Amino acid sequence: MAEEYSIYDAKAKLSALVRQVREGRSFVITVHGQPVAELRPIEPKPKATTLAARVAELRAKGLITPARTTPDDPRAFPIGEYREGALQRFLDDRD
Template sequence: MEEAVSAADANRKFSLILRRVREGRSYVVTSHGQPVARIVPVGKNKGVAKSAREALLSHLERQPLVNAGSWTRDELYEDEG
């Protein structure tokens, strides 16, 4: 189970939190009550990036192709300002 810790407390107690993470604990860092990050042992989320990448690629493969015509390099980098 993950323990919630505010960003301010995580900052003040970072060394302690790292020691506890080394022991196997996990933390959810919150800012204004909203979760913003996780601090977990390195091996705990092995494969998360791989499954996220596979999910993204699968989603992109299902998207319809869009014909945007041909663009020149100058048109792509045109400054509107």
């Protein structure tokens, strides 16, 4: 079981506690005798080895979503019809 320190003692000895955490020890911080926090080493996260693995990891976490369509041919997006004065309309709208 991890050693317990009151919030008062933990504040007073924080530098020493952090040094011990770097060595692998863990501590429980209490407030009025009740455990409220744990001071412990951070577990290293495994890194994805490939781009595909990283993309799959981000998709699984819901942080990215795939595009609904993939343009196989850039010509699939037709260029609009040329209209005179596009630059002026753009500049007018900008103000």
